[in-house]
Amino acid sequence: MKNKGINTKNSKKVVSKLETCYLCNQEFDINKDDGSHYHYGKYPICVKCSEAYGFFNK
Ligand SMILES: [Zn+2]
Secondary structure, eight states, rough: OOTTHHHHOOOOOOOOOOOOTTOOOOEEEESSSSSOOETTTTEOOOHHHHHHHTTOOO
C-alpha cells in the first residue's frame, strides 16, 4: 500500500450549504470561504451583498 496516509491528508471536508440571500434572493453557498455569512446570526447574506452593504464580519 503506497498510498497509506493519503486519506487523512485529504480529509478536509468542505460541505456546501445552499442558502437564499436575505437581500437579493439568490442562492449561494454559505460555507464557501468568502464574505457570505449570516447577518445578525440569522439572515443569510451572499458575498455580493456583503460587499455592497459593508456587512463583512471578519
Ligand atoms: Zn445577496
